Amino acid sequence: MEYIIQELKECQDANGEKYPDWAKGYAGAVPNGQKIWSGFKKGDFTAFRAAWVPFYNIHKMYEGLSDAWLYTGNTKAKELFLKFCDWGISISSGLSDTQLQSVLDTEHGGMNEVFADAYQTTGEKNTSMQPGVFLIGCCWMRWQQVRIIWITNMPIPRCPRR
Secondary structure, three states, X not given: OHHHHHHHHXXXXXXXXXXXXXXXXXXXXXXXXXXXXXXXXOOOOHHHHHOOOHHHHHHHHHHHHHHHHHHHOOHHHHHHHHHHHHHHHHHHHOOOHHHHHHHHOOOOOOHHXXXXXXXXXXXXXXXXXXXXXXXXXXXXXXXXXXOOOOOOOOOOOOOOOO
């Protein structure tokens, strides 16, 4: 586990150095990630929509890092996980509600679960995760409004559009 975590840290650091405009904290391995995420951050979802469920893909990395931290107490895994959470907020924070909704109409990959768990686990109300938004049901939830959330990694039925 130590070896894998060290390798992931090197990848995370290298991503941030090579692509500082979109990859600081990124620890994912989505094929064509540079094109997908650099466009995504700008609100261009062309490459994102052409990819196979990128959020679902990176959700597995989030959960693995979280488990390595929570079940073994590994502080390097915690650091990687929280930096990856910061990346997730950063990559989506500049998008409008309409843009995020258009993404979440088809794919969210458990990201709401990741951020809710990270916020609950850290207990730090001033973390960079606090202002983040992801869709739960039909309501945008800003972290300061979160009370209790029980989410699975399955799509939640959407409310009819008005």
